[in-house]
Amino acid sequence: MSVVELNQVKKYFDGVAAIKELTLNIEEGEVLGLFGHNGAGKTTTMKLILGLLKPSEGVVSVFGHSPASPHFSDYRYRLGFLPENVSFYQQLTGKEVLAYFAKLKKVSKNRVVQLLEEVGLSHAANRKVKTYSKGMKQRLGLAQALLTEPKLLLLDEPTVGLDPIATQDFYTMVDQLKKAGCSVVLCSHVLPGVEKHIDRAAILGAGQLQALGTLAELRQQAELPTIIHAYGEINQDILRSELAEQVTSISSNDSVLEIHTTHSEKTNVLRQVMKHPGCTDIDLHTPSLEQIYRYFVEASTTDSRNNTPPHMTNSIAQKKEGVQ
Numbered sequence: 230m231s232v233v234e235l236n237q238v239k240k241y242f243d244g245v246a247a248i249k250e251l252t253l254n255i256e257e258g259e260v261l262g263l264f265g266h267n268g269a270g271k272t273t274t275m276k277l278i279l280g281l282l283k284p285s286e287g288v289v290s291v292f293g294h295s296p297a298s299p300h301f302s303d304y305r306y307r308l309g310f311l312p313e314n315v316s317f318y319q320q321l322t323g324k325e326v327l328a329y330f331a332k333l334k335k336v337s338k339n340r341v342v343q344l345l346e347e348v349g350l351s352h353a354a355n356r357k358v359k360t361y362s363k364g365m366k367q368r369l370g371l372a373q374a375l376l377t378e379p380k381l382l383l384l385d386e387p388t389v390g391l392d393p394i395a396t397q398d399f400y401t402m403v404d405q406l407k408k409a410g411c412s413v414v415l416c417s418h419v420l421p422g423v424e425k426h427i428d429r430a431a432i433l434g435a436g437q438l439q440a441l442g443t444l445a446e447l448r449q450q451a452e453l454p455t456i457i458h459a460y461g462e463i464n465q466d467i468l469r470s471e472l473a474e475q476v477t478s479i480s481s482n483d484s485v486l487e488i489h490t491t492h493s494e495k496t497n498v499l500r501q502v503m504k505h506p507g508c509t510d511i512d513l514h515t516p517s518l519e520q521i522y523r524y525f526v527e528a529s530t531t532d533s534r535n536n537t538p539p540h541m542t543n544s545i546a547q548k549k550e551g552v553q
């Protein structure tokens with residue numbers, strides 16, 4: 230059983246579709262990156278999973294139950310949520326805020342101290358929240374989300390306001406949670422740095438899934454070029470004839486060769502280039518998450534402008550989820 234199952238879910242607000250149709254599973258210990266433009270439906274999806282919204286059509290199931298049903302209260306402690314704009318009582322200290330939530334959630338006070346340590350807030354535990362920087366409030370929000378040792382953690386823009394080191398520390402924590410079997414939905418507009426920490430990416434566009442898969446799968450689907458820069462004295466003509474089948478273009482600038490190839494051919498091309506005795510160095514540029522995201526979002530806006538049926542990756546995504 231998947232931890233989260235969304236099956237042909239639609240959500241309307243006053244007759245306007247925020248989610249046109251969404252089918253998506255999240256497995257135990259999986260970190261899913263949920264990406265999309267402003268208004269794509271990311272927060273709505275999170276709220277459906279949390280049971281804060283009911284689907285207009287389709288089925289949402291979390292730990293095998295409807296999160297919007299009254300019976301879900303028995304499972305709610307397994308959920309952790311960090312909202313996009315986290316705010317707390319300004320007059321309380323960080324420790325008091327966390328102790329308050331711990332009491333509400335029936336969690337031991339010892340966990341409060343331990344969590345403040347884990348999120349790097351021990352030194353400011355007794356300071357009022359109103360004196361906290363944005364990043365410190367974000368860390369306190371994360372501590373609150375982790376209070377019940379959740380099995381499913383939903384993070385809406387978790388790295389907003391965090392400095393580079395705190396962002397790295399945050400991702401290390403996500404890696405540890407994953408190792409411990411926690412499933413994580415990570416919703417973010419800040420794409421650099423995310424890719425190493427997610428198992429799959431779901432790209433929403435205009436309320437629909439535009440792409441779903443591992444980054445390797447999405448790279449393949451998008452057919453964005455993998456670019457190799459080769460340095461040194463390399464005979465271009467020989468290389469061109471050797472790689473005629475494996476590359477889409479070879480161009481040169483000073484003593485740098487720029488070779489465009491596909492994700493599946495990159496290893497063969499690298500091997501061949503390295504055989505050339507004049508080759509002194511090589512750089513490999515695989516399409517980044519930002520480039521993949523841009524490709525699928527632009528494809529979705531072109532599709533909706535042309536009023537054509539959903540992007541073809543929808544069918545790929547649905548096949549992956551077993552929907553015919």
Ligand SMILES: Nc1ncnc2c1ncn2[C@@H]1O[C@H](COP(=O)(O)OP(=O)(O)OP(=O)(O)O)[C@@H](O)[C@H]1O
Binds near residue numbers: 242265268269273
């Ligand atoms: N309570 C609501 N009433 C009416 N419309 C809503 C409501 N909540 C969301 N919407 C609409 O649903 C669509 C999806 O909104 P949602 O907040 O899920 O997007 P998002 O992807 O999280 O955007 P952002 O990146 O800007 O936070 C938007 O058009 C939004 O205006």
